[in-house]
Amino acid sequence: MRLASTLITAAIVSAVVSAVVMKTPALVDKYHAMTAPKDDPAFWVTPTIEGYGPVHNFEDVAYKPAVGNGDPYKIVFFVNKQEVGPAQINEGLDRVARAVNLYVGSGVPLNQLKFVAILTGGATPATLNNEQYRKINGVDNPNLPLIEKLRKAGVDVSVCDQSVAAHHYETSWVDKSVTQALSGLTTVTVLEHQGYTFMPL
16 A cells, blocks of 8 residues: 555656656746846847848848849748747748848848748648638738738748648638749749749748
């Protein structure tokens, strides 16, 4: 009887310790976020996609984009997940905005940026119009203002229609600001054939 009691106690202690260990990284991140020094508001800037994709500019650093040779930077961004809740913008899309801000902040003119963002998989809902997004999530689509600004900067934001079908969405539910592509797979391979660099986000 005493042996059984001891084993049960050991199992409980082990479970508690395991739970604490599993939660430790999240607790450390939360503590760091609470105690980290606050940045000066001017430290992060959004020079081109205003309000999105914040960057901090540096002068004397390596691998800054070349300016003045006239060659376009051709990148296809592959966004296939939603890392936050439906009331927040897709972090992959925000990284596309950051790429635009980094290149323009380095002196590359917008007309030298040939950027395409293809959304697929878990990122597909970010392309829905407000009416359908609200029906599903209870809030307006927070990604649409960002998509509009990316469009104005020359970024083609597109969605994989295979993922649209897999989510059981009607194609008419996709916002008019989004290009409907045959698939994420063919978008990437067709653009790579045209000299684009593949950038998974």
